Amino acid sequence: MAKQKNAISPTREEDYPEWYQQVVRAADLAENTPVRGCMVIKPWGYGIWENIRDALDGMFKETGHKNAYFPLFIPKSFLQREAEHVDGFAKECAVVTHSRLEADKDGILQPAGELDEPLIVRPTSETIIGELFARWVQSYRDLPLLINQWANVVRWEMRPRLFLRTAEFLWQEGHTVHATAEEAIEETHLMLRTYADFAENWLAMPVLRGEKTEAERFPGAETTLCIEAMMQDRKALQAGTSHFLGQNFSKACGIKFQGVQGKEELGWTTSWGVSTRLIGGMIMTHADDDGLIVPPRVAPTQVAILPVTPKEDSRVQVLEACEALSKEINECTAFDLPVRVEMDDRDLRGGEKYWQWVKKGVPLTVEVGPRDLENGTVFVGRRDLGGKREGMKREEFISSLEDTLVAIQKNLFTKAQDFQKENTREIDKREELYEYFTAKNSSKPEIHGGFALIHWDRNPKWEEQLKNDLKVTIRCIPEGVSVPGTCLFSGQASPGRVVVAKSY
RNA sequence: CGGGACGUAGCGUAGUCUGGUUAGCGCGCCUGCUUUGGGAGCAGGAGGCCGAGAGUUCGAAUCUCUCCGUCCCGACCA
The missing domain is CATH 3.30.930.10 (Bira Bifunctional Protein; Domain 2)
Known part of the structure; x- marks a missing residue:
C-alpha cells in the first residue's frame, strides 16, 4: 500500500x-x-x-x-399556439397517437384507437x-x-x-x-x-x-x-x-x-x-479521482459510522458503542437540521467498506474499533481533504461536528470558486481568444480554455462566428457590472463584457 | 439526425484481420481456511446461446447485410 x-x-x-x-x-x-x-x-x-x-x-x-x-x-394544438415555442421544442417531442393495444393475427400487439388529436408528453x-x-x-x-x-x-x-x-x-x-x-x-x-x-x-x-x-x-x-x-x-x-x-x-x-x-x-x-x-x-x-464528493447540506448521509471489529470478543462492544455514537450524532444539528448519520455494519472488510463510502462522497467517515473504546477516541476521515484520516477524542468530534460539516461545505465552495477564478480571463485580442479555446494537441485534446470575458458589440454575427470557429458560445451577459469597452471583433463600442465558454 | 469508434459473465478485456475440438483472463460474486485498524492471501466454485435477427458455410464470437444499444465529435438542449 x-x-x-x-x-x-x-x-x-x-x-x-x-x-x-x-x-x-x-x-x-x-x-x-x-x-x-x-x-x-x-x-x-x-x-x-x-x-x-x-x-x-x-x-x-x-x-x-x-x-x-x-x-x-x-x-398538440396547445403547443402550437406560440410560434417560437413550438419551433424550439418540435424536434424533441414524444408524441402519443393511440390509446390502446390490440393483438393482431400473429398475436403481436399493435397500437389501436387512434386519437383525434395527438398528445405531446x-x-x-x-x-x-x-x-x-x-x-x-x-x-x-x-x-x-x-x-x-x-x-x-x-x-x-x-x-x-x-x-x-x-x-x-x-x-x-x-x-x-x-x-x-x-x-x-x-x-x-x-x-x-x-x-x-x-x-x-x-x-x-x-x-x-x-x-x-x-x-x-x-x-x-x-x-x-x-x-x-x-x-x-x-x-x-x-x-x-x-x-x-x-x-x-x-x-x-x-x-x-x-x-x-x-x-x-x-x-x-x-x-x-x-x-x-x-x-x-x-x-x-x-468529485475527484477517488469518486464523488457530496456537499454536506445535500448529502443523504453526512456521517458514515464504520465499526471496526477485528476480534470476535470485542465485536459486540464495538457495535454497541457505534450505536450509541450514532444516536448522539443524530442529536446534533448542522445547518439547522439533525445530522444525518448511518451506521454501516455490513459484514465487509474494513478497507473495502471505507472505500465504498469514499466513492459515494460521504462528507465524514468515522471508524470505531476496540482501541478507540479504550482510549475514548474515534478515527475520522474528511472526504474534502482527500481522505486524510486522523484520530481524535470522541467528545471533541461530537462537539466540533457542526463546525466540521460547515467547514467542509465552505471548503468545497472555496475550492470551486478558486478554480473558477483561475480559469476565467479577460481577453481583449482576437488571436488570444482563439488560442485560449484551441487545444494544443488536436489528436487527443487536453482540457483547455475556461471562461473568457470579452467585449462584444452585441452583433449576432460574431456570436455565430465564435460558434463556428471555436465551438464556444456566449454563456451570458453578466448582471450588474457593465464597463464599456471595445469589441474584440469589430472595434465598435461594447456596452460591457460577456462570458464565453464551451458548454455542455 | 450527420461523422467516427465500439458491443464477448456484474465490470474490464483476449480471441475477430487469416472461420474449425468444452470461448480464455483479471476484478467482482459464492464457499472454506488463513488474516484482520483496513480496498488482504490461499484453495475451491457459480456465472456467457460472444447485443438481436437474417444470410454465406460441412462448420460463425470471427465473413456479409439489417436492426438495436453505448461512447466520442457535430447540431440541439435543463
Whole structure:
C-alpha cells in the first residue's frame, strides 16, 4: 500500500467524459435502463435529489409560491399556439397517437384507437399551464399568481448523458402571472437570485448570473436569465434558467384580466426551472479521482459510522458503542437540521467498506474499533481533504461536528470558486481568444480554455462566428457590472463584457 | 439526425484481420481456511446461446447485410 491508488479510472486528466461515468457508477447514483435515454436514479442519487428538492421547495414557499400539479400530456394544438415555442421544442417531442393495444393475427400487439388529436408528453408546461391560468385569472385581484410544479418532463434528446441530458428528467417549473411587466421582470430576478443562492450555499457550486443572448434564449421568451457554473473540464454548465415571457404566452393562451380601471389587459408571465442536471453539476464541480464528493447540506448521509471489529470478543462492544455514537450524532444539528448519520455494519472488510463510502462522497467517515473504546477516541476521515484520516477524542468530534460539516461545505465552495477564478480571463485580442479555446494537441485534446470575458458589440454575427470557429458560445451577459469597452471583433463600442465558454 | 469508434459473465478485456475440438483472463460474486485498524492471501466454485435477427458455410464470437444499444465529435438542449 505504499503507492497512492485512485479509486476511479480513468482520472479526470486521462479521459474526463469517461471519468464522469465511472464516478456516477462508483457512487451508485444512477444507471442506464433498457429505455434509451432514460436513467434509473438509485437511492444515493435520489436521496441527493430529495434534499435538493426539499431545500428549493422551502425557498419557493418562502417567496410566496404554491405547488400544484398539471397534466403530463399536452394537446398538440396547445403547443402550437406560440410560434417560437413550438419551433424550439418540435424536434424533441414524444408524441402519443393511440390509446390502446390490440393483438393482431400473429398475436403481436399493435397500437389501436387512434386519437383525434395527438398528445405531446410535456417537454415543458407553459402552454398547458397557460390554458389553465387563463381560467383562473379574471381580475387584477387574482394577481400575482405564483405557482410551481415538481414534475418529470420528456425531451427526446439525441445524445443522452446521465444527469446532464436524459430523455426524461425530473425538475421543477415555476409559472407566474403578473399585472405589470416590471413585476414579472422582478420575479425572474428574484428566482434567479434564489437559484444562485441555492447553487452556492447548498451545492457549494459557484455560479455566474446573467442574461442569455437572443440566440440562446428560451423559445418564446423575451429575456432568459441563467446561472452558469464551471465544471472541472472548464466547460460551462447552464444550471438554471428564469424566463420573462412578456405577454407571448398570455396572448397565446388568453390569460386576460380586468385592471383597476376596468380595462381588459393581458397578463405578464414568467417561468423558471432547475432539474436533476444540478446533480450532474454537483458531480463535476466537486468529485475527484477517488469518486464523488457530496456537499454536506445535500448529502443523504453526512456521517458514515464504520465499526471496526477485528476480534470476535470485542465485536459486540464495538457495535454497541457505534450505536450509541450514532444516536448522539443524530442529536446534533448542522445547518439547522439533525445530522444525518448511518451506521454501516455490513459484514465487509474494513478497507473495502471505507472505500465504498469514499466513492459515494460521504462528507465524514468515522471508524470505531476496540482501541478507540479504550482510549475514548474515534478515527475520522474528511472526504474534502482527500481522505486524510486522523484520530481524535470522541467528545471533541461530537462537539466540533457542526463546525466540521460547515467547514467542509465552505471548503468545497472555496475550492470551486478558486478554480473558477483561475480559469476565467479577460481577453481583449482576437488571436488570444482563439488560442485560449484551441487545444494544443488536436489528436487527443487536453482540457483547455475556461471562461473568457470579452467585449462584444452585441452583433449576432460574431456570436455565430465564435460558434463556428471555436465551438464556444456566449454563456451570458453578466448582471450588474457593465464597463464599456471595445469589441474584440469589430472595434465598435461594447456596452460591457460577456462570458464565453464551451458548454455542455 | 450527420461523422467516427465500439458491443464477448456484474465490470474490464483476449480471441475477430487469416472461420474449425468444452470461448480464455483479471476484478467482482459464492464457499472454506488463513488474516484482520483496513480496498488482504490461499484453495475451491457459480456465472456467457460472444447485443438481436437474417444470410454465406460441412462448420460463425470471427465473413456479409439489417436492426438495436453505448461512447466520442457535430447540431440541439435543463
